[in-house]
Amino acid sequence: MDNPGLQLLKRSHILALAPEEQEEAFAELGGQLFTRVVARALDLMSADDQAALGALFDTDADGEKVLAFLQEKVPNISDIASEEMTSLAEDRASLLPDTTSYT
Numbered sequence: 001m002d003n004p005g006l007q008l009l010k011r012s013h014i015l016a017l018a019p020e021e022q023e024e025a026f027a028e029l030g031g032q033l034f035t036r037v038v039a040r041a042l043d044l045m046s047a048d049d050q051a052a053l054g055a056l057f058d059t060d061a062d063g064e065k066v067l068a069f070l071q072e073k074v075p076n077i078s079d080i081a082s083e084e085m086t087s088l089a090e091d092r093a094s095l096l097p098d099t100t101s102y103t
Contacts (some may be wrong), residue, residue: 005085005086005089007089007093008089008092011093012025012092014026017094022069029088029092032088033081033084033085033088034063036084036087036088037055037070037077037080037081037084038066038070040080040084041053041073041074041077041080042058042068044074045073045074049073052069052073053066053069054090056069
């Protein structure tokens, strides 16, 4: 069976969209993934680390700085990101009709 991310791409037809629509769709998915990963990471952080992450967001830190902070403070952040990517893909794919049997 294909991985959930690949299933989502196949069933949503994102790759059939115009390039600018693809970019928008991927940006939306990326934003949702980022939110989910940060939410999980917050549950694992100390209050001081949570405050430090909040301060990063308050200063509009770029994604690279936030990611570096999360990698430093949450040792298994890569596993969390992978789990959330799978979960997000499954959640989104479950909302789409299954057209794979028609192709």
